Amino acid sequence: MIELKITEAQKGSRPNISLPHRGIYEFLKEDGIRKLVSDHYDQIKNSSIRELFPPDDVIFEAAKKNSADFFVQIMGGPKHYENNRGAPMLVRRHNPFSITGDARKVWLGIYRELLPKLGMPDELLQSLWNYLDQFSIWMINSD
Numbered sequence: 001m002i003e004l005k006i007t008e009a010q011k012g013s014r015p016n017i018s019l020p021h022r023g024i025y026e027f028l029k030e031d032g033i034r035k036l037v038s039d040h041y042d043q044i045k046n047s048s049i050r051e052l053f054p055p056d057d058v059i060f061e062a063a064k065k066n067s068a069d070f071f072v073q074i075m076g077g078p079k080h081y082e083n084n085r086g087a088p089m090l091v092r093r094h095n096p097f098s099i100t101g102d103a104r105k106v107w108l109g110i111y112r113e114l115l116p117k118l119g120m121p122d123e124l125l126q127s128l129w130n131y132l133d134q135f136s137i138w139m140i141n142s143d
């Protein structure tokens with residue numbers, strides 16, 4: 001069993017990012033990625049970072065879809081995100097929301113629970129985790 005470690009991080013740090021392993025898309029396929037993001041968002045609703053996200057269910061589901069589109073794209077699938085939303089510019093898109101290091105830990109903690117349940121080979125699991133752990137550091141914009 002591999003250990004998924006949350007790297008300690010502060011606002012302003014911009015670690016280099018390696019894209020997730022191409023095998024993840026082959027393994028999860030588009031449907032599996034959408035389910036993963038959907039499960040993540042549904043758990044956010046019961047978490048302490050709930051108030052960062054849209055209160056309205058319809059808008060919440062739209063936010064979920066945008067995120068899933070991005071994850072499908074970044075893992076090597078169709079470019080739904082680019083087609084629907086344009087260039088990702090995720091740091092800029094997160095700026096309206098106050099994301100602290102603690103909020104990142106909650107966000108990541110939900111993925112840490114979900115990822116091992118996907119049955120992925122360790123190499124893929126580690127690769128996806130590293131991507132989330134590192135790239136989420138970029139989104140911290142508040143102390």
Ligand code: HEM
Nearest residue numbers: 052054063066067070085093097099103104107135136139
């Ligand atoms: C550090 C923890 C993170 C928090 C607390 C967070 C929170 C949020 C919030 C509040 C939104 C806006 C929802 C809305 O009102 O539409 C959002 C959107 C989004 N997030 Fe994150 N996020 C985090 C990390 C990440 C990471 C690491 C990624 C990508 C790997 C990501 C991808 C996205 C995408 C694609 C959107 C949709 C942007 C759009 O097109 O509007 N987020 N996130």
